[in-house]
Amino acid sequence: MFDYVPGKEGWYEDNGPREGQATDEIWIGDVADSTVPTCHLKERVGELRDRVRADGRDTCVAIDPQGIVLGLLRNRALEASPQATAEEVMAPGPKTFRPNVTLQELLKSMRDHDIQTNSLVTAADGRLLGVISRADAEATFAHEGTVEAAP
């Protein structure tokens, strides 16, 4: 007998497949962008801004050496003094979502709280799994809705 301690949540955090009615749902772990730029607390905004924008992005997630989310730097934070550190300008403790939240639930939360930018997807221990932007969430949901409605 073996006990899989992390359970279903741990399985889904590692992008494990699922069976059941939920195979018809879009979970945010299915569509989150895991290539979002990350930084460490002591990184200088000037270097960070160049790196993030060279990648065509406007967001960076501050993480610790274990990949645990510490804060979020959006566009305004990246406009700060080049000498400032990520820690000084980040929004600490951003709201996060588990990967098995449905896209529909995330969109409702984004709309209810007027979140126009990115939402973070993390494991239960706070480890960064990816981000999903409001625009991508809306576009994916609209597209999948169209596909589902098609004959």
Place this chain on the structure above:
Amino acid sequence: MPSQVFSTADVRRLLEQGAQLLDVLGADEFAHDHLPGAINIPLKQLDASSAARLDRNRPVLVYCNDFG
């Protein structure tokens, strides 16, 4: 005491070796989502009779929702 497994890699390895996945969550939750190939016996219904569905000759890998 069962041996504890923490990684998905170990889960996959055990399944490749013939282990059976046992989901002890409620039937509704199981119907909604579960790990591929899992057998559902809700914890409250787990007894000698219900456990007869399991193959005694293969390891059993049990899971619930999370660490809690």
